[in-house]
Amino acid sequence: MKNIKKSLLLVVMSLVMTISLIGCTSNKVKVEENNTIRLGVMSAADSAPILLAQEKGYFEAEGVNLELEIFTNGATKQSSIQAGELDAAMLSMIQFLNNVKGGLQAKITTTTDGMFPIVLSKDFEEKKDVKVGLMEVSVINFLADQYLTDYNVEKVFINEMPLRMQALMENKIDMAVLPEPLASNAELKGLEKRVYGNPDDYTPNAIIFTDEFIKNNPNTVKGFHNAYNRAIEDIVNNPNEAKDILISKLELNPQIKDLIVLPTYHKTRVPDEAYIKEIEDWTEKLQGSELNLDYNDIVTKDYVSK
Known part of the structure; x- marks a missing residue:
């Protein structure tokens, strides 16, 4: 009888240890994140903070491995997003609203700043x-x-x-x-x-991340925006850094440096509901169909600069 009890006790203890190990493994999986971001941007002034942050190692300092692709064709970039080849992208809000209507599950994490003469x-x-x-x-x-x-x-x-x-x-x-x-x-x-003045406080471009990537890798996304804001600080202090990195990475003639008109760069922020509504109304008129999107479904304020 004692041997039976001893055997049962050993079995119970073994089960407890197994369950504990499974629990620990499960928790470990939950905290492990993918630190690689596949990001598509355009060859535009909006990209300067990202290019500069990458050049200066700011993403690496945040534990982020940025795989950056520069597009010259917005339609090609849009196709890459829809095909799941990118985790994040710099998009016009017009394209983004259409993509969401078409089934893309993603959110604006910050606006970007561009200049369009x-x-x-x-x-x-x-x-x-x-x-x-x-x-x-x-x-x-x-x-x-x-x-x-x-x-x-x-x-x-x-x-x-x-x-x-x-x-x-x-x-x-x-x-x-x-x-x-x-x-x-x-x-x-x-x-x-x-060069025309910007009639709104925003330029209708933004960085978007897929909902899946945000959900599974919140710290990676946070690190990306921290690095972005650090580069913005550098550009505000020395705008020539933005010009130099654009000329270098886009392989442009250095003689254009004094001709470039830069936008006013802002740390991470998101468009307000009124601006999204303006974009939505314009897009609906262009296409002759309604979008009917909810602001909170397409914008997250989790990464706005404090």
Whole structure:
């Protein structure tokens, strides 16, 4: 009888130890995060804080391994997001709202700051009716509607930014909306650049992370934004750092440095509900269909700078 009791006790103790080990392993799995972020950005001034943070090792200091891809075509980047090839991306809010409507589960974690001048064709002469090179579902189309109210605009949709530049040089279009520093690259080639003031407090671009990545890797996402804010501080103290990193990483002519018009850079922040509604209304009008998105489903304030 004693032997039976002893055997039962050993079995119970063994089970307890096994359960404890399973519990410990389970907890360990929960706290382990993927520290690699696959991020897609555009060749634009918005990217400067990210490029600078990577160059200075700020992401590495936060334990973040950033795999960065620079796109010249917003449509290609959008396809990469939808295909699950990216964990995060710099997107126009117009594209983002459409992606969410199409089933993408992601949130805006911060706005970015860009500058989008109007560039005139090589032989442009002032006139009322103009052909303007744009990307249809994009920030530049949204901004063109705000900037060019004095013109009768015929929109010509050219997704690739280098092709937009080429169309200007060949006088196939009268104007194009190009982001800095590419707009200054066009100016260096002899084209006129017109800088319009931002009618809103925000530029309609943002960094988005997939819901799955945020849920599984909150500390990695936090580390990304910490590094981003650190780079913003550097740029505010010395704007030339933004110009230099853009010229270097985008492989542009150093002579454009004094031509580049930088935006006012902000630490991490998110658009308010009124601005999202403005973007949503414009997008619905463009496409002739309703989006009906809830602000709290597409924006998180967890990474806003304190």
